[in-house]
Amino acid sequence: MPHTAPPLSGGSRPVPPRSTVAVLGPGGIGGLLAALLSRAGHRVICVAAEETARTLRRDGIRVHSAQFGDFTAAVEADMLLREPVDLCLVTVKQTALDAALDRVPPHLLDEGYVLPLLNGVEHLDTLRKHFGAERVTPAVIRVESTRTAPGVIEHGSPFLEIDLAVRHEPHVPLAALLTSAGADTRVVPDENAVLWAKLAFLAPFALLTTRYGLPIGDIRSARRAELEALVEETTAVSRACGAPTDATGILARYDAFPPGSKSSMQRDAEAGRPLELDAIGGALLRAADRHGIPIPLAERLMADLEGR
Numbered sequence: 001m002p003h004t005a006p007p008l009s010g011g012s013r014p015v016p017p018r019s020t021v022a023v024l025g026p027g028g029i030g031g032l033l034a035a036l037l038s039r040a041g042h043r044v045i046c047v048a049a050e051e052t053a054r055t056l057r058r059d060g061i062r063v064h065s066a067q068f069g070d071f072t073a074a075v076e077a078d079m080l081l082r083e084p085v086d087l088c089l090v091t092v093k094q095t096a097l098d099a100a101l102d103r104v105p106p107h108l109l110d111e112g113y114v115l116p117l118l119n120g121v122e123h124l125d126t127l128r129k130h131f132g133a134e135r136v137t138p139a140v141i142r143v144e145s146t147r148t149a150p151g152v153i154e155h156g157s158p159f160l161e162i163d164l165a166v167r168h169e170p171h172v173p174l175a176a177l178l179t180s181a182g183a184d185t186r187v188v189p190d191e192n193a194v195l196w197a198k199l200a201f202l203a204p205f206a207l208l209t210t211r212y213g214l215p216i217g218d219i220r221s222a223r224r225a226e227l228e229a230l231v232e233e234t235t236a237v238s239r240a241c242g243a244p245t246d247a248t249g250i251l252a253r254y255d256a257f258p259p260g261s262k263s264s265m266q267r268d269a270e271a272g273r274p275l276e277l278d279a280i281g282g283a284l285l286r287a288a289d290r291h292g293i294p295i296p297l298a299e300r301l302m303a304d305l306e307g308r
């Protein structure tokens with residue numbers, strides 16, 4: 001998948017032989033990264049609810065991946081983080097973030113870094129309040145990965161990409177650590193560019209696939225005009241927020257997805273789970289309102305989805 005924002009150097013520094021990484025929420029993306037980091041030789045502590053923690057301690061994490069193959073990785077797991085770690089990946093849904101943060105006492109990250117991989121833009125405020133602004137590295141992930149049962153992960157996309165918004169190289173070489181696990185990781189100097197490039201791309205994908213219950217292949221063919229109009233809206237908001245996002249590039253990215261790909265919001269809808277509507281569509285509407293940008297199509301889709 002082509003990236004949109006210009007990279008900085010930073011992915012090539014040596015990785016500490018064995019880092020200790022906590023994963024708060026070992027689900028679709030957290031479980032995949034936990035397993036890959038463990039397989040790469042790092043110490044991984046998953047922080048999860050009781051049943052999931054018990055299952056992970058007993059069975060490890062089983063990954064089925066077209067990109068990385070099928071493998072099982074041993075991880076530690078607990079309901080509460082009890083010791084300092086080099087890095088804490090935050091990989092819960094936005095709807096579970098406040099409750100999940102009770103499991104990670106902030107002082108345990110005094111020397112480490114927090115890497116949130118949630119979709120959306122507004123969770124960073126919550127995390128900065130909890131851990132302190134200097135501990136949190138904004139980031140986004142591009143992948144399609146599903147937790148089909150506790151500790152069982154189906155990684156469906158032929159890619160796993162992470163963009164880190166880092167102005168100054170953190171003490172822990174985060175990019176090299178993630179690269180060592182197999183993630184195609186880039187360091188980009190601009191937080192807005194990283195977060196809004198993802199949201200401008202994700203919001204049309206998530207809202208349309210969820211609204212119509214169709215995978216991206218059907219949306220980009222049968223509902224092309226709607227998709228293009230919505231991308232015009234999201235890129236206008238993104239540009240107003242200071243992120244130079246271009247509609248043509250986003251449409252090309254949709255076209256490169258395997259046709260059966262679904263958004264995580266769509267998978268949540270299918271499973272009857274709460275949707276991250278506020279984190280994705282709500283954040284978009286609020287930003288459009290702040291900048292006086294009309295986005296009627298996004299508003300209509302949000303109203304449809306809220307009324308489901």
Ligand SMILES: NC(=O)C1=CN([C@@H]2O[C@H](COP(=O)(O)OP(=O)(O)OC[C@H]3O[C@@H](n4cnc5c(N)ncnc54)[C@H](OP(=O)(O)O)[C@@H]3O)[C@@H](O)[C@H]2O)C=CC1
Nearest residue numbers: 025026027028029048052092096100118119143144145147
């Ligand atoms: N899945 C994907 O392909 C992609 C997802 N994203 C984003 O990544 C984020 C995570 O999504 P995803 O991995 O799909 O989510 P999942 O629902 O698969 O995983 C979330 C995990 O959080 C755990 N969890 C929920 N509440 C708590 C809590 N209070 N304490 C501890 N753990 C908790 C769940 O536990 P349990 O297992 O016990 O239910 C689950 O393991 C979202 O913001 C999503 O939008 C971004 C790109 C792609």
Ligand SMILES: CC(C)(CO)C(=O)C(=O)O
Nearest residue numbers: 141142143144205263264
């Ligand atoms: C669109 C996709 C699959 C890209 O990673 C995503 O971020 C999501 O569905 O949450």
